[in-house]
Amino acid sequence: MRAQATDSVTVAMTVNGVSCSRTVSARTTLADFLREELELTGTKLGCEHGVCGACTVLIDGASARSCLTLAAQADGREVTTVEGLSEGRELNRLQASFRDHYGLQCGFCTAGFLVTATELLASGEAVDEARVREVLGGNLCRCTGYETIVAAVLDAADAGQGVRR
Amino acid sequence: MNPDGKANERPGTHVGQPVLRLEDDRLLRGRARFADDVDLRGQLHMRIVRSPVAHGEIRSVDASAAEALPGVALVLRGKDVEELGTVPLEQIGYHEIFPDLEAFGHPLLAVDRVLYVGQPVAAVLAEDPYVAEDAADLVFVDYEPLPVVLDPVEALAPGAPELHPGKGNEGARFERRYGDIDAAFAAAAHRVSLELRMGRHTGMPMETRNIVVDYDRSRDHLSVWGVVHVHDTRRLMAAMLGMPLSSISTRPTDLGGNFGVRGGIFPEYVLAAFAARRIDRPVKWVEDRAEHLVATSHAREQVHRIEGAFDADGRLLGLRDEIWHNKGAFFRQAAPLITDITVGMVCGPYRVPAYDGRIHAVLTNKTPSGAYRAPGRYEATFARERLLDSAAAELGIDPVEIRRRNLLTEDDLPWEPGFEIVFEPVSYNSGDVLAHFEKALPAADLEGMRAEATELRAAGRVVGVGIGVLMDKAGLGLYETAAIEVDPTGRIRVMTGGSSVGQGIETVLAQIVADELTVDPGQIDVIHGDTDLIPDGVGSWSSRSTVIAGGAAINAARRTREKAFRIAAGLLEVAEGDLDLQGGSVVVRGVPDRRLTLAEIAAAWDGWTARLAGDEPGLGGRDVYLEEHMNYPYGVTVVQLEIDRRTGGATLRRFFTSCEAGRAINPLTTAGQVIGAAAQGIGGALFEELAYDEDGQPLATSFIDYLLPTATEVPPIELLVCEDAPTPDNPLRAKGIGEVGLIAVGAAIAAAVDDAVGVPGLVAKLPLSPADLLALVEPVRA
Ligand code: FES
Ligand code: FES
Numbered sequence: 001m002r003a004q005a006t007d008s009v010t011v012a013m014t015v016n017g018v019s020c021s022r023t024v025s026a027r028t029t030l031a032d033f034l035r036e037e038l039e040l041t042g043t044k045l046g047c048e049h050g051v052c053g054a055c056t057v058l059i060d061g062a063s064a065r066s067c068l069t070l071a072a073q074a075d076g077r078e079v080t081t082v083e084g085l086s087e088g089r090e091l092n093r094l095q096a097s098f099r100d101h102y103g104l105q106c107g108f109c110t111a112g113f114l115v116t117a118t119e120l121l122a123s124g125e126a127v128d129e130a131r132v133r134e135v136l137g138g139n140l141c142r143c144t145g146y147e148t149i150v151a152a153v154l155d156a157a158d159a160g161q162g163v164r165r
Numbered sequence: 166m167n168p169d170g171k172a173n174e175r176p177g178t179h180v181g182q183p184v185l186r187l188e189d190d191r192l193l194r195g196r197a198r199f200a201d202d203v204d205l206r207g208q209l210h211m212r213i214v215r216s217p218v219a220h221g222e223i224r225s226v227d228a229s230a231a232e233a234l235p236g237v238a239l240v241l242r243g244k245d246v247e248e249l250g251t252v253p254l255e256q257i258g259y260h261e262i263f264p265d266l267e268a269f270g271h272p273l274l275a276v277d278r279v280l281y282v283g284q285p286v287a288a289v290l291a292e293d294p295y296v297a298e299d300a301a302d303l304v305f306v307d308y309e310p311l312p313v314v315l316d317p318v319e320a321l322a323p324g325a326p327e328l329h330p331g332k333g334n335e336g337a338r339f340e341r342r343y344g345d346i347d348a349a350f351a352a353a354a355h356r357v358s359l360e361l362r363m364g365r366h367t368g369m370p371m372e373t374r375n376i377v378v379d380y381d382r383s384r385d386h387l388s389v390w391g392v393v394h395v396h397d398t399r400r401l402m403a404a405m406l407g408m409p410l411s412s413i414s415t416r417p418t419d420l421g422g423n424f425g426v427r428g429g430i431f432p433e434y435v436l437a438a439f440a441a442r443r444i445d446r447p448v449k450w451v452e453d454r455a456e457h458l459v460a461t462s463h464a465r466e467q468v469h470r471i472e473g474a475f476d477a478d479g480r481l482l483g484l485r486d487e488i489w490h491n492k493g494a495f496f497r498q499a500a501p502l503i504t505d506i507t508v509g510m511v512c513g514p515y516r517v518p519a520y521d522g523r524i525h526a527v528l529t530n531k532t533p534s535g536a537y538r539a540p541g542r543y544e545a546t547f548a549r550e551r552l553l554d555s556a557a558a559e560l561g562i563d564p565v566e567i568r569r570r571n572l573l574t575e576d577d578l579p580w581e582p583g584f585e586i587v588f589e590p591v592s593y594n595s596g597d598v599l600a601h602f603e604k605a606l607p608a609a610d611l612e613g614m615r616a617e618a619t620e621l622r623a624a625g626r627v628v629g630v631g632i633g634v635l636m637d638k639a640g641l642g643l644y645e646t647a648a649i650e651v652d653p654t655g656r657i658r659v660m661t662g663g664s665s666v667g668q669g670i671e672t673v674l675a676q677i678v679a680d681e682l683t684v685d686p687g688q689i690d691v692i693h694g695d696t697d698l699i700p701d702g703v704g705s706w707s708s709r710s711t712v713i714a715g716g717a718a719i720n721a722a723r724r725t726r727e728k729a730f731r732i733a734a735g736l737l738e739v740a741e742g743d744l745d746l747q748g749g750s751v752v753v754r755g756v757p758d759r760r761l762t763l764a765e766i767a768a769a770w771d772g773w774t775a776r777l778a779g780d781e782p783g784l785g786g787r788d789v790y791l792e793e794h795m796n797y798p799y800g801v802t803v804v805q806l807e808i809d810r811r812t813g814g815a816t817l818r819r820f821f822t823s824c825e826a827g828r829a830i831n832p833l834t835t836a837g838q839v840i841g842a843a844a845q846g847i848g849g850a851l852f853e854e855l856a857y858d859e860d861g862q863p864l865a866t867s868f869i870d871y872l873l874p875t876a877t878e879v880p881p882i883e884l885l886v887c888e889d890a891p892t893p894d895n896p897l898r899a900k901g902i903g904e905v906g907l908i909a910v911g912a913a914i915a916a917a918v919d920d921a922v923g924v925p926g927l928v929a930k931l932p933l934s935p936a937d938l939l940a941l942v943e944p945v946r947a
Binding site: 025027035036040041042043044045046047048049051052054081082083085086091095098099100102104105106107108109110111114132133134136137138139140141142143144145146147148149150 | 185186188189190192193194195196197198199201202204295368369370371372373419420421422424453454666669833834836837840841842843844845867868869873875876877879881882
């Protein structure tokens, strides 16, 4: 039995440091909540099956696929999207590294890669190319062939920063 | 690749430099606007009901339950839109050769028959996308299944089920011939023939198709977001809806990849526009990935029966190829263009004295196929390079040696074999493929790769090395437009008829214009995709934008410069000949403080002043660039591959690819294009397949079944971009390199598998799944 379209729930969460609350239909995904209710359209949908990683966001610092997460599941949690990464007018270290290394072409996958890499860098783990490729292996990019994305993440990891909480 | 990532320090010379991309800031912040990010007040969401059967008669369509669902505004059935006709095919010239072409056009919605799984049957419009999806499930269609035909060779056999009654399953056939082919085969010391199959895979951009349509009833005007080739789409949409061209405007958006497959006008686009007008509400349609896999154009699938005649030394005397090109159930907009290109590109970069090519564009009960990056070239290169490898084995010579003996050199120029590709005579007029080959192999460290593979094989591992040589054709499509406006604030707007599909065209055009106008690329805004600002244009495909849109931008910049000189001469009271352009200012030669910035000139030339002087106000210029010739980039791909004996998994231990670019406008976007294409070539050779069961049910309906290569499968790419052979016919001297990285990958991987297993000519099809590779490795192990 699918959830009734009319069943609604009130969800409250902190998104990119701003608390918000909305009443939405119970089956609203976190991706749709962010994109439609909060107009944070930087998070993209590439498959809605949990495979491509374009919709990746951080929930309490851990990466999650917002296409497979219900908005209600993020109730009371802290969510970070691509819009929450930059420091005001400046790109953060990781974003700038993507720009410097040509780590994007069409940019549709980019939010997901940035968020996935943010989690990796925040872990403080010492990484090498193989580890970066392994972690990014859950995100699909059809334009770049990954090489420049891997270089961008390695460079940002070298600089030892690139993360905003 | 390890770019320094720094913006160019030398002012005035941005072409050729790794200038940072203008597109990136908005994309990295999540501020770019893709079509799905556009929401209009009162918009309805469209959901398409698609055929679940591969071939069938429609007995009935019952939408009453869907229509009764709260929130549903409209359900369209085939009959509602039948009078609009089928999507018209592009007027390229094929209608004159094949008078029945339009019979294979795609209907907007099926009326009484469906021909493939995924074909649109009804369209539901609702207040909310979730409700639209629920309602689509409530449209009940009764199908009477018909026999299906899926294989392109079988589809032309007598007695095969006919898709378009009375028309046969051959939608078009091309024959391309030159030289005395019979004499070539009669004189041959060696003849080699192969049957090769290229699987079905496609572009698979990360953004699916989408469209948003706004309707202004007061003016009967449609605004459209989300289409790729805006000018063509607008023209065909206007024709189908019976509206004047000026009643449809496209609006710019960012685009999440195209690779050829989203370029056409699709039934869904016309349905969205039709519905918006019918119910006077904005309409949004966003395809989901499952739909994308069955309803956006597929590509590639071909069968080649290729035959080569060689003399005793392995020199090619002649080539024959009969090709079956599986077009799926309908012709897409540009068909049969890819069919034509395929048969024209079989000989590639080789000195082939006689050729006899024949290709059938075949209709089957699969998703319609269209262009996907390097269309026809990936397939034809796989076939030809396989043939050369088999011939080398038969002659007992090295695969390098047989290529050496047959590749075109400067002495062969101009190479004009005397046939046409897409109505343009083949004329390969610059470069030396053999010289490039001799440069690429040491750069690839072929000998090192081979020595290592031999060592590893001796240790019991399954490792091999393969090479593929390619020639591309780029820059098709006659012309492109550009206009430049200098604003009194100093910002410079470049309006291009080209389209941005994520390839960095904004940056590349800004670099070109920056050099012409001696300004910084950061001052430049590149506008595309807006038909109100740019009423005429062609678009980005066929690796044409740098050369053709770039050429137009140069011309428009030169007009801007001329106008600046003309106005400044009057204002500064000097002769135009005494003026120079430096640092974005018009300067009196020898008197550096007598200068006017371009912004000052633009400000001075306001409407009143300009009109009094009998001139057009403002500073700018517009122009077109005409290019009647294709250019022919070429390159070499070398791979070292290992097969896991237990799992059949393939690992690319080394991957080298080279190309002759003529001139690279931006080394980093060039590298990005080549590497990105190479990754797609790897996908087509080892991972991606749009397989069907025998009833015509697609087996790849999500990214769980359709495997795209990830960061763990795509190896670091070793790249050599040469600028040894500038193209003589264009002002940038460039060649289009958007596709070269892909073309020889399938061929090289197939050769590496042969080498690893130790059986030349073993691989006869792509892609090679782990199960396929196990089956190839196992008998050899036993
Ligand atoms: S959209 Fe969520 S993983 Fe693809
Ligand atoms: S940049 Fe286009 S999908 Fe990654």
